[in-house]
Amino acid sequence: GAVVSQHPSWVICKSGTSVKIECRSLDFQATTMFWYRQFPKQSLMLMATSNEGSKATYEQGVEKDKFLINHASLTLSTLTVTSAHPEDSSFYICSARRDQSSYEQYFGPGTRLTVT
């Protein structure tokens, strides 16, 4: 158990357009989901923490109006990159945690975003 999926696995979009990435927990309910960004040959950087039914908490330096996060159900969180620019090109990875008392995070396979 504890499978997390992401869709799409890769996407190419033009500068100025918006892109939505979905993160789903397939066999468990996730009270909390996390969104990370990973640039080539770099570490995972936490962008935001999303709790079901409430507003996401963004890390310092992450623009909440640019990276819209919605966690409308216990199995789905979405990240929308608005007005994408080439510098937003990155590997976006989500993770999910079962409940508030859990430590382990289950990672999705990631979404490769390329903005041209």
Place this chain on the structure above:
Amino acid sequence: GENVEQHPSTLSVQEGDSAVIKCTYSDSASNYFPWYKQELGKRPQLIIDIRSNVGEKKDQRIAVTLNKTAKHFSLHITETQPEDSAVYFCAASHARQLTFGSGTQLTVLP
């Protein structure tokens, strides 16, 4: 906030030798320390983790040690194999949020 430093950034070992990767953390309130293996373009895979109330944990060829006083923890891989080649990340968890180290590219030479 938490800061995690990881060394070395690259590590090459001969097949069969041991590999050790070290991490230090800054927040004494951190209480969960997972290690992940990530292959190129793939998701991070949890390989072992340790809680702050334990000093050492072993799983076959992989072991992790934790020194809470010194705020450092290490990953030990014995009898390395070519398939162990990947990027390894340590992480520290405070308030159940993970802060990752910068990663170590491990190459096991046949």
